[in-house]
Amino acid sequence: MADSDTETQDDYYSVLGISSAASVKDIKRAFRVIVKDHHPDISMDEEATDFQIFLNDVYETLMDPEKRAEYDAISGFQLGGTNPFRDVHAERDQVFVDEFSCIGCRNCNNVCPRTFEMEDEYGRARVVDQGLDTGEQIALLI
Ligand code: SF4
Structure with missing residues (x-):
């Protein structure tokens, strides 16, 4: 971070x-x-x-x-918007990709293929589902 x-x-x-x-x-x-x-x-x-x-x-x-x-x-610049990357109030039990930082290395997709996919336009990772890969697999990415 x-x-x-x-x-x-x-x-x-x-x-x-x-x-x-x-x-x-x-x-x-x-x-x-x-x-x-x-x-x-x-x-x-x-x-x-x-x-x-x-x-x-x-x-x-x-x-x-x-x-x-x-x-x-x-x-978080939109009026009333909340920056999801900086909001510490919500429980952090979901995964997400910061697409502005993603360099498209595919590691997340290789380690957790049911959670992450690579999008075609910019070659960045996207979360496609939550909870299908194990917590241990997700922890390897942190
Ligand atoms: S989000 Fe996935 S593809 Fe993007 S930099 Fe991180 S590990 Fe690599």
Whole structure:
């Protein structure tokens, strides 16, 4: 689980320095400014390419209304929404995939094939059922 500093860094809106209510114009402007400073051709930072790839993902997500709505719902930016990854009030007896962090390694699908499947579009894991694989199998993924 990420610490609070990492959560702030990973928040797409914070990365661009904008609020969750930012307009398309605001997103474009913020993206251009940050790309200018961090572009791998300009930056001396060895991790500039990785950061640029991440920035492109941020931009693509926030510029697509459907993807942005999905991101907002998961990240808890929707009014009245609850971020399921950070809500500690509910009993944690169900498994889920944080699709924004999933790198598609297939480990969960290999260890618990009745719980996880890989989706085709982005190659990420999805939970398809609860309680079919044993607690011991699930524990291997934690
Ligand atoms: S959710 Fe599954 S496929 Fe995705 S990174 Fe974790 S183990 Fe790998």
